[in-house]
Amino acid sequence: MAxxxxxxxxxxxxxxxxxxGRRRTMSRQAVxxxxxxxxxxxxxxxxxTRVQEDFPSMDVSTVYRTLETLRELDIxxxxxxxxxxxxxxxxxxxxxxxxxxxxGSVQELPVSLMxxxxxxxxEEFGFELHQRPLGLFGLCKACRS
Ligand SMILES: [Zn+2]
Ligand SMILES: [Zn+2]
Numbered sequence: 001m002a003x004x005x006x007x008x009x010x011x012x013x014x015x016x017x018x019x020x021g022r023r024r025t026m027s028r029q030a031v032x033x034x035x036x037x038x039x040x041x042x043x044x045x046x047x048x049t050r051v052q053e054d055f056p057s058m059d060v061s062t063v064y065r066t067l068e069t070l071r072e073l074d075i076x077x078x079x080x081x082x083x084x085x086x087x088x089x090x091x092x093x094x095x096x097x098x099x100x101x102x103x104g105s106v107q108e109l110p111v112s113l114m115x116x117x118x119x120x121x122x123e124e125f126g127f128e129l130h131q132r133p134l135g136l137f138g139l140c141k142a143c144r145s
Contacts (some may be wrong), residue, residue: 041087080134100140
């Protein structure tokens with residue numbers, strides 16, 4: 001049944017692209033499918049590799065262009081991790097990331113946890129924080145024990 005809900009999610013996202021006046025293309029649909037299926041965080045190169053399993057003729061630049069379109073429509077976010085890697089995730093729920101330096105796992109952190117930081121920055125520094133998805137590095141629970 002999970003597969004069925006993925007298909008609905010892909011359709012819903014493609015619907016948003018069409019509603020913005022853009023065309024439904026195989027490349028857009030394939031890239032969205034990979035992002036939905038991966039359930040989390042994936043680099044542009046990994047997206048390209050998976051898309052090419054079904055569409056060998058699709059080049060990486062098409063994947064990058066598609067990702068740019070999806071970003072313009074606020075469908076995906078580009079997330080910079082502190083180790084220099086860049087991944088994409090769906091923007092359906094805002095979160096930050098706890099990245100384990102040892103096992104490479106990525107855990108989602110609700111933005112609400114940063115609200116006190118946001119408040120302190122405003123009160124003590126007069127700085128208004130715009131929360132963009134962050135990758136915070138450290139050791140996960142399993143690797144610490
Ligand atoms: Zn994420
Ligand atoms: Zn770990």
